[in-house]
Amino acid sequence: MGGGGRKFTYFSDVGCKLGKLDRFLICPNFMFAFPSASIVALPREHSDHSPIFLMTEVADFGSRPFRLFNSWLLRDDFDVIMRLAWSNYIGVGAPDRYFFDKLKAVKEAIKNWRRVEFDKENRKLRELKDLVNNIELVAENRPLTNAEIEGRRLNKQRILDLEKFAKLDLIQKAKIKWVCDGDENSPFFHNYLKIKNRKCHIHGLMIKDIWTTDVDAIKKEA
Known part of the structure; x- marks a missing residue:
């Protein structure tokens, strides 16, 4: 499953230890229903853990490039x-x-x-x-x-x-x-x-250290 946002979801106040906890419990058919699902680590505020958000919505970047089969x-x-x-x-x-x-x-x-x-x-x-x-x-x-x-x-x-x-x-x-x-x-x-398609799909982009999923903003940055 693709992902984005913060690289680490856990930041310990003691010793500045970093960790990554980004797992969701899903049913076996979930990835068939949402093949482009992704996980986004949101900014942490008062907690030492970043909230993680499971996204099933697919960003529409317009028509796909022409490909000859x-x-x-x-x-x-x-x-x-x-x-x-x-x-x-x-x-x-x-x-x-x-x-x-x-x-x-x-x-x-x-x-x-x-x-x-x-x-x-x-x-x-x-x-x-x-x-x-x-x-x-x-x-x-x-x-x-x-x-x-x-x-x-x-x-x-x-x-x-x-x-x-x-x-x-x-x-x-x-x-x-x-x-x-x-x-x-x-x-x-x-x-x-499906795994290959998920890896090739753009779920979002880090723009000025902020994770962005807005299609127009990503196109402008590209």
């Missing part, structure tokens, strides 16, 4: 989108500025394509799972026909094909090079990814 390159229409965006761009200005604007236009085209395709894939995935589920419900009451058996097999294969891309994205996000078949669906893999 390797799985996109495996899709048939990615090359078409790239070529069209590159060749159809019309701009003016100095060569370096023209090149920058052209790359920006290509990026926007990819983002728009991915947004549309992501929604399509999710809808298709839900439809395929519903079809497979309905066939399996029918099988509980009567024998399936050859067409239904073949339809279930083909739909399950389509589901695996669509989920393959999502698994590749998860592997790239986690930056684990040793993932084997099946690991991407294990609790360990998902826990690893």
Whole structure:
């Protein structure tokens, strides 16, 4: 769990001893419900212990930086989108500025394509799972026909094909090079990814020796 504020939570008046006590008792599902939770040590006043505050609120720093996933390159229409965006761009200005604007236009085209395709894939995935589920419900009451058996097999294969891309994205996000078949669906893999996300998340910033979680103040300091 990430944290911030004071480095030490205990300051002894005898011998100036420092200590860190920043543990919370939580239920096993807490980190699944609040993966970006953090602990903040508040300023101590009359006590020798700093109050510690458990935060579950996630600071919104705006849109995330663009990131290209390797799985996109495996899709048939990615090359078409790239070529069209590159060749159809019309701009003016100095060569370096023209090149920058052209790359920006290509990026926007990819983002728009991915947004549309992501929604399509999710809808298709839900439809395929519903079809497979309905066939399996029918099988509980009567024998399936050859067409239904073949339809279930083909739909399950389509589901695996669509989920393959999502698994590749998860592997790239986690930056684990040793993932084997099946690991991407294990609790360990998902826990690893959540721990990595928590470590990379900005919970706050020390500004003039004061712990600050205000988004605008952090952006201004950065």
